[in-house]
Amino acid sequence: MRTKDSLMIAAALLAAMLACLMLAFPAESFHASLRGIAIWWDVLFPALFPFFVISEIMLGVGMVHFFGTLLDPLMQPLFRVPGIGGFVMAMGFASGYPIGARLTSQLWEQRLINREEGERLVAFTTSSDPIFLIGAVSVGFFHNAALATVLAAAHYGSAILIGLLMRFHGKPSSGNPSQSSALSAGYSVQKSRTGILRRAFEAMHHARLMDGRSLGVMLQQAIYSGLKLMFVVGGLVVFFSVVMEVMTSSHVMVFFYAAIDSVLQLFGMPPTLSQAVVNGFFEVTLGAKSAGAAENIPLMFQTAIAAWVLSWAGLSVHAQIVSILHHTDLRYIPFIVARFIHGLMAAVLVIVLWKPLGPDRANLTAFIPLPDVTRPLTTLLQHTLPAAALTFTSVLGLLLLLSFGCFIGKRFIKRM
Template identity: 70%
Template sequence: MRRSNFMLYGAALIIFSLALLMLAFPAEALQASLKGISIWWDVLFPSLFPFFVISEMMLGVGLVHFFGTLLDPLMRPLFRIPGIGGFVMAMGFASGYPIGARLTSQLWEKGLVNREEGERLVSFTTSSDPIFLIGAVSVGFFHNPAIAGLLAAAHYGSAMLVGLLMRFHGKPVVGNNVQKPAEGVSSGPIWRRAFEEMHAARLADGRPLGVMLQKALGSAVQLVMLLGGLVVFFSVVMEVLSSAGIMAYVYAGVDSVLSLFGVPVVLSKAVVNGFFEVTLGTKAAGNAESIPLVYKAAIAAWVLSWAGLSVHAQIVSLLHHTNLRYLPFAFARFIHGLLAVVFVIVLWKPLDAYQEALGAFMPQPDVTRPLTTMIVHALPTAAVTFAALIGTMLMMSLLFWIGKRCMNRLRT
């Protein structure tokens, strides 16, 4: 009881202090709000809204169950999650945070994953989307599209490694929320079972396509508005704390920690800003001057992988109605950030000679027109990424399935 009271009083004090700071710096709070709305309208709304709608539709028509059956031979032995998690991973990597958490919560609601499986899944499918990593970070902030290949290898490679590490999280649970084969699904070839699972899921949903689209649009609008509110809120918090001089003490503390590892202290602003919000952190890392590029890239990789408290709040809001816990997700974000830094340092020299060649294949969107850029570049890039990931995972799943069948025949 005392602990709960202490947390309640502490939260009340923090909220009251923030309210006083907003009253003390109203102009700064207003400008931060406008900045947050600009980020939401120019980046989040056009990039996330279509994926929220299409993911809802794909779940309703049974395509998620179709891919889940085909990917089951790959996802279960590697990540200890049902094959349906492979679809979530592809969508999460292609469209960015918080699509992975949104889909995971939907799978939990339908009883397709249990708590441990959901926690594993959301822990490594929360990642940046390719267009933000390439267009905003590499081109817009670093003014160096050649670095996109390195950041992508570090970010997505370490995410896959986090997924392999998270397979040791939790124990197998038998009971509620465990995926079961749909009624009427045969035990024949995997491709036949995939189509039967899709058909069974469509019959179980039962809604006409028009009603399904209407519900998907309404749900997507509500969710995008919620995420926009979180972005605006954290923008205001960062601005009023900076105006009050509080962030200066935080920067000093981070300076002392960075100096222990030989990292230039000028990057402390990027670390602190990135702890709260991805865009602010990566922009500060890219704009840092007179320091080696490898340090700037390492900090940007950490920011992208940690994702910022703004994204953490989005994840919590998406999972609040489930029994999935936040601490495993936070632990995975911390490990993901550290691994991404290690990846950048390890891959820096091997990829140094090829960065210019890699950059030549990277799109260079017009960062002065973010809304047009997102409509013209984001959707095609994300679609290609999703198709490539699904195709690769299907091939790997087929190889796993063939290998398992061969092993079973050799044993008999």
Template identity: 60%
Template sequence: MSLYRRYSLPLSILMLLSLFVLMVAYPQSSLNAGLRGLAIWWDVLFPSLFPFFVISELLLGFGIVHFIGALLDPLMQPLFRVPGCGGFVAAVSCASGYPIGAKLTAKLWEQKWITRIEGERLVAFTTSSDPIFLIGAVSVGFFHQPEIALVLGAAHYGGVLIIGLLMRFHGARDTHGGQAEPASASTADVKTSTPSAHRLGHLRQALYAMHATRLEDGRPLGELLREAIASSLRLIIVVGGLVVFFCVILEALTNSGLMSVLHWLTASLLTACGLPSTLTESIVGGIFEVTLGAQAAGRATGVALPFKVAAAAFVLSWGGLSVHAQVASILNMTNLRYIPFLLARAAHGVISAMLALLLWRPLMGQGNTPVFAPLYTFSWSPAFSPTILLQGLVFFGCLLAGMLTLSCLSMGASYLFAWLKRAYR
């Protein structure tokens, strides 16, 4: 990782200069792409996310998330092999979305509450989309069908649980995780360290943690609301900036011809697996930025609704390279490795997509409402077909290999720079 950290800066500068040249060479298309991204933010993301951002900030101020985190404490060690304080990280991450889980995990590592292996397990399954974005932006804003939030949420958060259970085997042979074992602690212990608190029942202890958090915050409702609005405005502006930035980046890559090759490869894989090739834009866009991929899945035409939801579930779980860049920058300040996180994100995307297909019939039923109409126009058999499952597994396996190859290019280039430097000494 030291080589990666050493040469990541020149590689980033080289990529940014290349993108700058492409933007200068095609100014009009870059401007149009920026305007499209701005329209997505203003028409969909701002009205659907901003009210929920404010509410989530208020819930944090009142200590509701601390209450949930304290309730999750006893489950973290037996299920996921992380200390009880990981319950607080899981609760806050679920409420606030990525990359909050990585930030809180890094803080726990700095304070020596967790080891390196435990931190890598924790950040792998606590990096997820928040329900606000999943329901408000994707289900309502992009798909215009709130009903699919049930399947989408079950697939996404079910995948989180599966990844957490799988990651408990990560580093099983490493007993120390790269540093001395920290003292055992939990969120409830941190918030309720008095002797009387330890004599309380678990539910009362969680209530005590929420009450202590509220007392520690101490802000009146008016100030809490004002700061929640200010914080939510900053966050929604950052979201909009990322959408506009990656819209321009994708347009620049399209003008260079690189995106055409990637689209062709993805469409070929989809066709070979018997899946609709019209999902290409969603998958390719989602590899770079989650909002663009989710929007493309919602507007895809000629595709059965279950496949569109599965594509959105994959995009939400993968997170996009924009989220990966944020998490990598956070992990770079610790000794936590990025590769386990990368593998977990890719696996989460595949698992969530398959869960969306498997759970569609049990959760959505056999109704004849317009929500289910696309099922009967796209050769979807009443019983779940093993052939469709196999085709989906083949496709997502190929896609997983492609994403891992693309994501490791920068690290490979770093080693190449190091080899060239040694060769010319």
């Protein structure tokens, strides 16, 4: 109780301080609120809302269970999560944060994953979407589309490495978690007597029967829950936009910059990147923009800080994840530790991969066209949805191929 009371007192003092700063800088707070609303309406709403609706419909019709059964031979030994984690991974990489956390919470509600599996899953499926990485960061902030290759390799590669590290999180499970998940959904399968494709269709059929809603009701509830979550996300974006603005106007951020300067000097990085680090600690867009705007600094170090910002994701995204997972028993500590390690690994990978994948070597935009960052609706229709669909299909297709390879190899070893 004493620790809880202390946290409540600290939160109350912090809220009072922020209220005083907002009263001291009313014009700055107002303009920051308008910027936050513009980011939410022009970027986040069209980018995230369709995926919130689609993901819930796919859960209701059993498509997630179908792919989960097919991906179980790969996801279980590699990441110690059921096969449905592969679907969450593909959706998270394609549509960005906080889609991975949203799907994880829905799987937890249906008792398809336990707490430790959910903590592993949300730790490595929380990532940036490709259109933000390419369009906003590489093109909009750095004005160099060729940086997308090394940024994507470092960001998504380190996310997979985090998934491999998180498999050691939690106690070893007794039995097959995916089988217990299937039993909790109301059906059982004889793995030794039926093929994997047949089991996948049976899983989808049983999940559809267990859901029981008509398609119209399912769509209505998906839109309602998606809108509800989008307003929570928008409120958090506006809140952190105001917090960053009043802290900057009151020169409080100067103390954070000085502290980060000393840390960067220990690692041999230019101290002038401290503003990007501090801004990225609070909000991912401001941090990536500050990294691209830094002058007289080697491009490799700017890109490394941008990779750290994208992987850490900022306290604004952390607050979104917490708000989504608040009704579950998933803990925040494993998530924040994974975000911290993910950020460090992504920054290191940029430096390691700079020579083979730097802007002079490769260009990811040969596969994904450049977006028009000045036209949000055009970007949504012509770039965001096609890029997300391409990413989702590519990741899911690769996982399915690897899963079938693991399944066939395991059957072959058993026969031998």
